[in-house]
Amino acid sequence: MRKSAIAVMAGLAGLGLATVAATAGVVKDDGLKPYEIVGDIAIPKPLTDKPGDPARGRKLIANRKKGNCLACHKIDQMKDYPFHGEIGPDLSDLASNMPAEEIRLRLVNPKVINPDTIMPAFYRVEGLYRVMKKFRGKPILTAQEIEDIISYLVTLKKPEQK
């Protein structure tokens, strides 16, 4: 189902991509909190000491200026917000399929898993091109906002499996 770490590494090498996170291990992106990628699939440690706040996370997922995850993903539990996109997978049962540590890498830099993905890296500032002045040097989401979103995503299960 999911690409193996080896396949991903080969893909990255083949494309000649040298992204910040292409090297497994500790990533130190300019001005951001360092984090460790394990097995090219997960960031086991939370980015912050403060636990995520799921209520805030839910709002960030909908907010067009923040996560705007609904631009691309359908989440049945968030039908109170209109217009869910059809670009990425349905996240309504995400917690049954993916542990928090893998979700974390998906948000921080999904290009480690799929170099050609449309999905933005939400916690990354290096290796970008022609970023608008007012967003330069800033990640789309802060470390705490990433943790808030994860804390909501881990509650997403189809009702029958609850």
Added chain:
Amino acid sequence: MSRKVSMNGRGRKRAAVVASLLLAAGLAGYGASSAMACDACKGKYEVDGRKSGYLFATKETQSIQDDDFINPGMLWVEKGRELWTKVEGEAGKSCASCHGEPESLRGVYPVYPKYDPKTEKLINIEQRINRCRTEQMKAKPWKWESEPLLAMTTLIGYVSRGLPMNVKIDGPAKPFFEKGKEFYFKRRGQLDMACKHCHYDFAGRYIRADLLSEGRGGGAFPAYRLKWQKIGSLHRRFKGCNKQIRAEPYKPGSDEYVNLELFVKWRSRGLPVEVPAVRR
């Protein structure tokens, strides 16, 4: 497959926007035109699997484009006709002095941008119009996105309506075409996306409330956008697409956007000129 636009909430919301727009413009007959949405003429908007943005617009939007009496873009065609015969500049000439009727320029729009030996780079319609102004008429060039330049460009597009887009990309145009293509595939902005991510990879799918088209746009601009409430250039659309991924846009009329224009117009080859198109 993709959802039927006119049947869901988005469609209804758009219809309301359209209706209020038409009311605001003092135009009647919206209900009647709805029934005219041109199912039979759809075929011409798809050539060899390449689809015009028209096919990704709602029925309501299509029906505004289809009917010249309610298509607000036609106002710019009319403004263009007024300017056509207006004498300006030291040479004491108007466009009509050299070109007769605007219809004599049928066939020009589909082949621009093209290589210009004089500047040794590409020249697009807007720039060609301004060259006539400065060199033939000895008049001031019009500013990018100004009303007169939009109106004249719209008129030049309009007189080629229905003709297939047909830009040249070989010979001296080739290096510029290659640059435009590179632009389309290069990731940019804080969201780190290329044009291709939205318009090749996910055309036909919704991104939030927007149905993604194939991003060709070649025969459609200047187009009337309901969001802008006016006609706008293709370069204005490029700027919008750059800004929504938080990428520093280029200036309309810049070499980068003219090269990109050649690439998207080549992607639109064979598709009909539909100026003034109507888009959300």
